[in-house]
Amino acid sequence: MLIDNVKVTVEGGRGGNGCVSFHREKFVPKGGPDGGNGGNGGSVYVIGQNNIYLLKKFREQPLVKAESGQPGAKNKKHGANAPDLIIKVPLGTRITNLWDNSQVEILDESSRFLLAKGGKGGFGNWEFRSPTNQTPRQFEPGRPGQNTKYLFELQLIADIGLIGLPNAGKSTLLNALTQAQAKTADYPFTTLEPNLGAFDDYIIADIPGLIEGAHFGKGLGIRFLRHVERTKLLVHCLSCESENLIKDYQIIRQELIAYNPKFVDRPELLILTKADVLDKKTQTKLINQFIKQNLKPLFVSVLLEESLEELKAVMKKMVG
Ligand SMILES: Nc1nc2c(ncn2[C@@H]2O[C@H](COP(=O)(O)OP(=O)(O)OP(=O)(O)O)[C@@H](O)[C@H]2O)c(=O)[nH]1
Ligand SMILES: [Mg+2]
Incomplete structure (x- = not known):
């Protein structure tokens, strides 16, 4: 940590x-x-x-x-x-x-x-x-x-913020990208305080999972969003284990905007975490659903080194 x-x-x-x-x-x-x-x-x-x-x-x-x-x-x-x-x-x-x-x-x-x-x-x-x-x-x-x-x-201002529903794999991803040793587990609300890590000179913040109604104070509350308020890039983590990833994305996006309308045009990157749990055919079906919505997510798995390298390269390019 x-x-x-x-x-x-x-x-x-x-x-x-x-x-x-x-x-x-x-x-x-x-x-x-x-x-x-x-x-x-x-x-x-x-x-x-x-x-x-x-x-x-x-x-x-x-x-x-x-x-x-x-x-x-x-x-x-x-x-x-x-x-x-x-x-x-x-x-x-x-x-x-x-x-x-x-x-x-x-x-x-x-x-x-x-x-x-x-x-x-x-x-x-x-x-x-x-x-x-x-x-x-x-x-x-x-x-x-x-x-x-x-x-x-x-006093760190993170360049990149990892956000998503609980259990989406945010902390696991932080650990895979940086030297952070954040706690991870197979249940929601593992992260109770933000974690920070760095790769190259980029600082990444991992915050507790958000849930629907968070901006009304549901779940752990939205107070942790201030840790990503000044980031240059938001990385939305959507778990491939979820039944409906598009809905997950919409929930998080609504919560963000309800919290601070400035988030509307913050650069964002969608990643589909735990990609290793899906076969190629299911992955293609899933990506097509996103493309229909004009969204271009990236498949990422901590078990696939190439996907992490690709993610790093894309994040660097977007942060500048
Ligand atoms: N198969 C697979 N499992 C993963 C991957 N990434 C994370 N997981 C598992 O998903 C579970 C949740 O991971 P966390 O990193 O704790 O999730 P989180 O989003 O930080 O969760 P909260 O802190 O509760 O919001 C853990 O059991 C991880 O081992 C992945 O790429 N592949
Ligand atoms: Mg976590």
Whole structure:
């Protein structure tokens, strides 16, 4: 399943502690303080990348933390600064700071944003020397890094929407075309929330099945249609197992238009799913019924690789 929102705790690295040390040398009885400062902790930055699956790893590992700075050492040696940590999120991710609600959108690959600053390293005792205190034992511990909680949300606008009656094979098709792992089963209303997947650079949305009367709130309701409202192409899935595919098509079309009349002239592609259940003769009869209605559907079966390739090619051409 495509992970499109995650909560992530982001922590800058802690600064290294300052060092307490006194100069030791033969014939120099009272060497002064020489403890060096600690190095700064690493900061955490985020950059965008063209890969919609990048949020998944944060679901598995919701804490991101940069390394701590090294402590200071004798001879006024500074501890090393820790390297910054750069994390990647998909382009189109909206990042909300859950503590102050500030937001940023990651829209290109060239900018990077600071999520959590590393803590400053502490002063070693050398920094505390003064005319009145030549043997300071003070030092500063390293400061903790910033710690913030963020919500990463992928704002995807699907190019293609799969719609159809329950059990039409929409989720199975999504899985066959993309890396999505949507739940599928041999009963209606398997899908309860939209699923997203991508092939090449095209994003496909699979939504719960629609039924007659959906725009009055029947079934799972039409609220999921907003997920396909801005798609460039609607793919109507009509199951070859159905008794009357033309009627199925008309039901879905009426529901769409009742929901939003703008759907009337949205480019659409009709596909007859589960084509493998029909023999050639029945397929020809069926296609002729559609042609009479001035409709030109495509037979598709997830068991027939060529039909999937053809479908991909047609969808690409229609989306542009
Ligand atoms: N023979 C065959 N069966 C298929 C094909 N595609 C899907 N199915 C089966 O059809 C059933 C329904 O598939 P789903 O993908 O869950 O259907 P859906 O349209 O997503 O259903 P809802 O989520 O309930 O709207 C499953 O048992 C699938 O295995 C196909 O190309 N050939
Ligand atoms: Mg489904």
